[in-house]
Amino acid sequence: MPTSPHKLLSLLGGICFSLPALAGTIKGKVSDAKTHEPVVGAIVEAENGNAKYKTLVNLDGGFVFRDLPEGSYGIRIKYIGYKTSEEFKVVLKNVKATETIGNIELKDDVRELNSVNVTGGNIHSDSYVRGMEKNADMVQNILSEKAIQLLPDVTVANALQRVSGVTIQRDNSGEGRYAIIRGMAQRYNNTLVNGVKIPSPDDKYRFVPMDLFPSDMLERLEVIKALTPGMEGDAIGGTMNLVMKSAPDHFLFNANVAGGYSTLFSNRPFSAFDHGGMGKSSPAEIRGNNYTATAADFSLDQFHYSDKSAPVNSTAGLTIGDRFFNKKLGVIVAGSYQNFFRGSNTQTIIPSANTNIVPVPTALLITDVLDRRYSTQTNRIALHNKIDYVFNDRNRISLYNFYVHQNEYQTRYTNDTTFGTNSSAVQKSVDVEFRSRWQVQDIYNATLHGEHQLSRNVKFDWSGVYSIAKSKVPDMSTYDFNSNVHFDGHGNASGADSSTYGMSVGHTWQRNSDRDWAGYANIAYKPSIFGQEVALQGGGLYRYKTRDNYYNDYSLKPFYGTTQVFHTIDTLSLAFNPTQNGSGSVSALTANNYTAHEKITAGYVQAKFMLLPLLQVLGGVRVENTQQDYTTVMPAEFSGRSGTIHYTDVLPSVHLKYLLRTNQNIRLSYFKSISRPGFGEIDPYSVPGEQFTEIGNPHLKHVRADNIDLRYELFPGGADQLLLGGFYKQLQNPIEYFVINRGGPSNLNIQAQNTDKATNFGFEAVYTRYIGKFGISANYTYTHSEVTTPKTTKYYDKVLTQTQTGTTTQTRPLQGQANHVGNASLLYKNPKIGLDMQVAFSYTGDRIMQVSAWYGLDIWQKPYTQLDFSLEKSLSKHFYFYTKVNNLTNSAARLYIKVDPTVLDNFITQGLPNQKAGSNVVNMQKEIVYLSFLGGFKYKL
Template sequence: MKSQLTLKKALLTLLFVVIGATVFAQGTGKISGTVSDKKTGETLIGVSVKIAGTTRGVGTDVDGKYIFPSLAEGKYVIEISYVGYSTKKITDVEVKNNTTTSLNVIMEEAGSQTLNQVVITASFKQESVNSLYAKQKNSAVISDGVSSDQIKKSPDKNTSDVLKRISGATIQDNKFVVIRGLSDRYNTATLDGATLPSTEPNRKAFSFDIVPSNLVDNIIVSKTATPDLPADFAGGAIQIVTKDIPDQNFFSVGIGEGYNTASTFKDFKSGARNATDYLGFDNGNKALPASFPSTSKIVNRALTQTQGIAAMKSLPQDFNIYSSSALPTQNLLLSLGRVKNFKGGNKFGALLSLTYRNSQTINNDVIRDYVDVDYRDNVYKFSTNIGAIANFAYSYGKSKITFKNIYNRTYDDNFLSRTGLNSSIGGGADVKFFAFDLMQKALLKSTLEGTHPLGEKAKINWSLSYSNILNDQPDQKKVSYYRNRSDIGSPDYVYFANVTTLGKENTRLYSTLNEDNYSAAANYTLPLKMFGQTSIFKTGLSSLYRNRTFGARFLGLQLNTAASDANLIRQRPLNTLFGRDVLSNGSYNLDEIPGDADSYTANSMTNAGYLMLDNKLGAKSRLVWGVRVEQFHVALDAKVKTPQTSVDQNYVDILPSVNYTYSLTPKINLRASYYRTLARPEFRELSSGSFYDYELLAQQQGDPSLKEAKIDNADVRFEFYPQAGQVISVSAFYKKFHNAIESFNSDVNSSRTITYMNTDNVNVYGVEFELRKTLDFIAETDFLKKTTFYTNLSFIKSKVETNNVGITLLEPSRPMVGQAPYVINAGLQHSFLNDKLSFNALYNRVGRKLNIAGGRLFHGVWENPRDAVDLQLALKVLKTKGELKFNAGDILNQRTTFYFDNDQDKKYSVANGDYTLSSYKPGANYSLSFTYTF
């Protein structure tokens, strides 16, 4: 508790020092925005933007952006002109002190030289509506997105919150995204144009809660493919672009506290804790000593007794269970933006952000009841997350160079306490099990990017990126006790520690994963005339190299059963079971399970190139088509290389795509598309290494024979935009998977191992409906005009036939693993008091979906549906520079349940024989936060 108070004092001191050191300017405002082509949506380079009646003028940069700094408060007329386009005048552009007025402009091509002299006049409000319409309609693919302007109006604090608002997207565990009901393995993500590596050691998934929403420029989720997108997705490609040059200087401070109904102020159990845990770092006490004997010396019995005792004593021996009161969740956000304008229009910008979060959560009475076990678990999780973003950009002439960096570190320290019955031990045994499990994860990503014009309209974009992923699991300790029920009434009916044999379920695991990613890309864009219309030609090359090393050691202290006091030692409580006295007298021997197949090195190289044309075919038709070619090579070798543990695969894939849009009216689009994409196994899924998951009560193991999946996709969509910012759309899609990658229960030996397989043919059909509409159609009132209802519904049917994969399963015909049959998102937004007070209500439900496919003995594991309701209330205070937010998350607090559907009735029913893999209530979350922007 003393370390907690010290940390809080340090953070508060830092906060006040930074606030006191911040100086901000007053007295002028700015106008900034982007100029785009009405038909294609492409930004325009070198457009002349002037303040009418003055000599002040600027040109748009290579991103089509412009800015007028240091403008006196008042209303202005902006004049925009460009060769081949009609000139525009925008009236009533209001500038206020210390604020930036955003004015995005849409330019129309001139039909003739005469028309080019015509001046189109529009008001600021009209042009804002027009630009929003253009953004909605001009996407080359079926996609949905959120801009920075929309994010500003929401209380979302990170990108996972923002993604909740995108049609067809669902967030799981507050950080992982599901698109169109497809699990995260079938989605891909890019940050500032570079592919994001997985933040998870055992799956393809990215934790989207690490990017603060106030630094996001836009998020686009593409549900169909174009040749310039990475090919490894079937659900969606999530593209996050962070800001680089801010519109104005700012400094934001945010603090927050959260309450969980299942955890906060409850009795919290844990292993040893130290002050650095609150900073996201272990102090080194849990690490394996550098001088610890090698695996070969231990397994070959090359240590003397003295050396063995010294090695055992060098391991941390604190097995005490500590109790405290779970503190409220704590959040801190610091963001700083700076922009410097130079003569000639050059400018330099910087964005810095630091986020901190600490939470202590409890999952009480987790039910695990199946086959021969009936357990109750209490799971305690101490988690610290720190994140930092540092973006820098320099714009000169019509060129721009950016250097963007993100760092995230997560410290998850878990303690599990289990009690219950295991009927497979003797005639049945009472069990006590304890697990101390620390996982430290870190992600560092840096991207250097440049955009430069070539000639008057063409441009080239290049990027170099590096990322590093670290997953460190020091000293995962597992200990079990049991007592035989056949001994009831006898002196032997006491708990005995399971320390006479060594298995992966009762060892100390030390593992480290380190991965380096290097990528480079170059893209060339050229506007040209085809069929009498402006078209865009685009081509590019990219490479991504990944290199991973993974090491694991399974150590254990094995009791010498010949010792006279062996049974007394086994009856010791956990905190003295491995006491220094019994280590000193030689009661234990140091042992290790050789992990030659568990440790591995792996690398992959992906080279890609593409050709793409964006054609306007007449006034209403648009065709975006092309081809992408990807060459992929992956190699993986276990610590001791054998044909059974090695992987060396090479693929060359030709991936065509066609996206057609027909503008039936200025407000209605009809779309159709075909495209081929991929899904590739992760390194961990290719490794033959086996690990015991004490929560799933099963081994987890990869399969070196796993192949990449190929997916043929087709989509059609009807879009209607009744007003700017509003949409009604209906979509249908079909996906055919060849060699889909799925997890299943491999149980030929009566014990469960979760591994992976390729299923030859999977067919997925789906329809989507989206509605975002203000309620003023009910009645023309101010209240209903400011109230927006939105919903997106997805209904999907998937069918897998596994008859020809060489595996006999209980369920040869079933839905696809991870594919939800339906996804329901709905919400209601309302703003009060001139947008100073906003209210949001969100509802989400994901249908019953298969989590792990069934094997020969065990049926499939299903995730039961649950209803989630979130409420958000945001109030702008202190002249709108401050914002007070109240969030209520998962207020229904329904059970999270995974179960074996033994009776195949598609319902969770213990009475009908279904087994429970896990079931618990996570608790509702309530938080209050305050942010102030200087």
């Protein structure tokens, strides 16, 4: 049973005793036997005959009995979730003596009752991570392994949305991919695995796609929101630390298997393509950059589509672990397999890269209405193992390996209606496009780690790390054809005429890799200064990164141009016809192909001490030096062929933690941090997109930020908690994407650029409470950010009698930041019958999804809600049934642009779909993914 507040108050009242002025002292330290963290608030009892004394363990893990009479004392330590320590005998020979016990380690108290584990100190439990949050030196939120298992989510990306202040950016199948922490976009966050930074397989950016990680591989998920000097400084929003499963104290065997279905494919079939014939390498890679390709060099297999009716989703997982040789050698191996069929039906309205001035200045123009159907098969395999060996109580070593491999096969069907041309007539020009895309992503990490207690007060640890992240898109293929579709009097399509013709076929090869070699070293020294123990620590890291990128595309046209009627892709005569702008020569000789290097050298010093008996201070400074270079394949006379960037950052931080009571803290933190641009952003690349060509910016600066956190924490016991906090961030040189004009409306590009500054502040609340078998877990975050950027305007000058383009500024929120974010879960836990149920609700307020070059025309996402359900029921001592159901209410993701009502009325008159008369927004996109479910069985030994 958790210790009640009344008992804790009585214990606090019993700390002080009226004793003689001259008396002895007994002191020591208490820590967790596994984590070696201080067990703050543990009760220390000293007994001398009939006299009994009590005190509590302080924030630094220490305890002190003062003013004790001479005699023999029996010392015991008690704390909920831990076994009571064995009795230590201490003898005070005189009233001036000081006896030091040293460090006492408490072990988990794990008991079995009716085949249900009651695990107060179990490292997999919610109560255990509550203790970690309470005792941590910094502001953080943690999801336990048990909580992750019971969530309706199967990937880390989706699990992250349950954490306070975290929202997710979803892909076009409705699945979470990137995390936005406290309104800071994914570029401002970093990802660690077991405390080690990993590279990203993304072709442009540093941030890691979080959907690559199956959630069942984790021991816990930490979101760290305030950095200490010992942590890498490139995180402004927060750091996500994926702590993988470690070797248990006893034999462990867990297995799970499940199947499921997405109801989207009850309404339409899943469209698949044959990827077997897709060329793994481009013609230029096979035959050299001087080779001029022909149509015979390209396969058409990927353009042959087949329908799958009700494809089955499947998952499987296995974990085996144990300790050998008298518990010295620990081994754990875990694997996860996931195969999901997902997709969406999306109706998207494409704004013009230009604007109009009628009926108001800088009015929205629409060019196309797209009906798209995505069919995406994701095949994911993840493996990890950890081997650790304990030589003795002073030396241990471990080797960790992690590997994830993901194949994503996506078919995209697009029906593109040209809007504004003959839109009210009985004939419309329609482009139909098919795209086949296969992407392979891999991440591998190997970490050799050692910990050595060199002396009583000196500890040294080190890590050697090798990591590689890769992505490959072999022969992404598209083809499209045009048709004039006739409509009947009721607006229904009645067929295509003979002017249907093939337009183009495209093939693109892209691959990249990011390879890291890194070394970490830290040394900790705990001297006594003026009678006060001080934890001094210093260390650093060196990382050498090599990144390369390859990009090459080809465009084919029908040999006979628009005179050849389109029937099927197999009957279309394709050629590189110069008169039809076909591109048969290699495009690999561009700045898109480059090799880059990065050297990061970092060092830090920090000190942790008790400024007052209940006030802990951790402060220090970190220095990071960054050296980058890149070289493209462009000729020497190209001005952006290569480049170098060097800078050094000094990053101070200080963290104050005041122990109000044994279960209450107040924290105040300040830290400075940075965010480095992605390699793809500083390389002068150029990649065409649907609306704009995206280009790199070699002059892009890194972002610096000042961060302040204040939080009150209450941990009543067990899994219960109440957290109330605020944060403030000021960014220098924030990075935003701008649309720039490089020579007229037809030459608009999108580019990452710096702005002067941005601010971001907000409030967080977290509440978890269990009453009997029922519980509620809820969090809410309010965030407000501001950034001012230049915008282009268009107006009609009556004096000059012509259209004019001007520039102004607009203050808006940061891209991706939602004012209101919340989660609420209703939980039911009945250990007697072995049943856990959860209904989880998440809410994300409206936010900017795409920044426009034009004033007032940013694209926003409407508030998004999702309701999910999960259940786990024991069938026997070791077997369980579980199910996860997502999107119970069939929520749709919607995008919009705020406009003058007269603009919308004009669009409605022209037949623009999904609009509501009298509204002040144009609905730009509606994406529906429908409900999906998963059900299966677990075996736990």
